[in-house]
Amino acid sequence: EIVMTQSPATLSVSPGERATLSCRASQSLSTNLAWYLQKPGQVPRLLIYSASTRATGIPPRFSGSGSGTEFTLTISSLQSEDFAVYYCQQYSHWPPVFGQGTRLEIK
Amino acid sequence: QVTLRESGPALVKPTQTLTLTCSFSGFSLSTRGMCVSWIRQPPGKAPEWLTRIDWDDDKYYSTSLKTRLTISKDTSKNQVVLTMTSMKPVDTATYYCARIRCADNLVDYWGQGILVTVSS
Numbered sequence: 001e002i003v004m005t006q007s008p009a010t011l012s013v014s015p016g017e018r019a020t021l022s023c024r025a026s027q028s029l030s031t032n033l034a035w036y037l038q039k040p041g042q043v044p045r046l047l048i049y050s051a052s053t054r055a056t057g058i059p060p061r062f063s064g065s066g067s068g069t070e071f072t073l074t075i076s077s078l079q080s081e082d083f084a085v086y087y088c089q090q091y092s093h094w095p096p097v098f099g100q101g102t103r104l105e106i107k
Numbered sequence: 108q109v110t111l112r113e114s115g116p117a118l119v120k121p122t123q124t125l126t127l128t129c130s131f132s133g134f135s136l137s138t139r140g141m142c143v144s145w146i147r148q149p150p151g152k153a154p155e156w157l158t159r160i161d162w163d164d165d166k167y168y169s170t171s172l173k174t175r176l177t178i179s180k181d182t183s184k185n186q187v188v189l190t191m192t193s194m195k196p197v198d199t200a201t202y203y204c205a206r207i208r209c210a211d212n213l214v215d216y217w218g219q220g221i222l223v224t225v226s227s
Contacts, residue, residue, distance in 0.1 A: 034213060043203065043217040044214075046214065046215075049211075087153055095167070095168075098153040
């Protein structure tokens with residue numbers, strides 16, 4: 001089973017600043033990598049798939065990059081509604097696996 | 108409009124078997140290309156994929172849990188049933204059913220989830 005490792009575990013950033021979140025896979029995924037955002041009491045919301053494609057309705061301040069085993073999610077100018085937990089998820093191999101999450105908090 | 112809803116017990120005792128039902132509308136699991144998964148999320152932890160069933164009755168299970176899981180469907184009732192045996196306190200989690208894109212296992216619709224607590 002593929003292991004997904006996210007870093008950092010917690011990221012403190014001020015509103016309006018840029019946030020960069022990382023995700024590493026134990027095997028190559030090509031670009032079969034998705035990013036989700038989850039707020040307390042809600043289901044995860046798909047942000048990015050195919051490593052860099054924004055899902056429907058996701059604003060352009062969210063961008064994804066990477067391939068193989070190293071991936072990055074960048075939020076260019078943080079808004080108040082962006083502070084949440086972010087998960088990467090590989091779907092290259094069964095079973096799909098989520099990373100352990102990065103908590104993005106207000107600095 | 109696609110909706111999914113989980114139902115079942117909120118509390119089970121250790122060693123018992125958990126049975127959860129996913130009732131859905133807005134699509135048919137007899138239609139080619141439709142797939143449904145169960146995903147769970149322990150409190151404060153990441154989601155974990157459990158199992159998947161396809162329109163053609165193909166089934167896939169988590170590597171670590173496959174001996175304890177069974178998934179089935181009743182297309183006439185628009186339901187998918189998850190059975191998990193030998194429940195333990197570490198199985199305490201919110202259990203979600205989700206419609207997924209069969210080609211890539213991406214979730215396009217989530218159920219609201221059901222919190223299942225395992226405790227004596």
